[in-house]
């Protein structure tokens with residue numbers, strides 16, 4: 097029958113309207129801005145830059161590789177790379193952004209910059225109350241305004257941030273293990289070089305007693321010759 101759907105819809109509305117006086121779950125609106133509905137984990141608005149530690153500039157994860165700048169579809173990211181370097185989270189010296197601007201009046205919240213960043217340095221914010229009276233200056237965000245701590249990232253995207261921390265910890269452990277292996281290999285190579293230098297100077301390594309000295313073996317002046325046992 098024509099109009100049945102409308103009647104069913106009105107019945108649902110009426111049931112929720114009356115029920116909302118008795119059950120809070122039936123309320124689908126809140127008294128904004130005094131009350132706010134929690135935003136879902138994957139809600140996103142504009143990007144921000146993540147920093148570790150207490151210093152919002154020295155702790156920036158961004159290494160100014162400019163991949164996000166190249167990949168941003170509306171080209172609203174502007175980066176100038178530093179001349180000097182600073183250590184990253186695994187201690188490797190890296191460039192950092194001397195300038196990092198995002199024009200959020202152009203940004204379309206596509207998250208491509210986040211997807212392409214190899215350093216987990218840029219993430220999507222949930223801040224949406226950003227209205228300004230002046231479009232050009234106030235909506236062009238520099239790195240000081242874009243920087244947010246890792247704790248803030250955990251607060252707004254707890255699941256995603258925990259996964260990122262795990263990946264970074266694994267990468268740091270792998271880098272540390274690689275560094276240790278390289279140091280061990282260098283120490284072994286240095287020991288082998290020192291031993292061969294000793295051989296070249298005529299100092300033969302100690303030989304186990306065999307009863308007969310090896311033909312052509314030499315001893316350093318003043319060095320006690322190896323003991324021999326004759327049976």
Ligand code: SF4
Nearest residue numbers: 168203204206207209
């Ligand atoms: S979210 Fe999209 S449009 Fe905005 S800065 Fe990132 S890549 Fe550019």
Ligand code: SF4
Nearest residue numbers: 158159161162164213
């Ligand atoms: S945010 Fe990421 S992709 Fe963009 S410049 Fe920094 S490190 Fe590179």
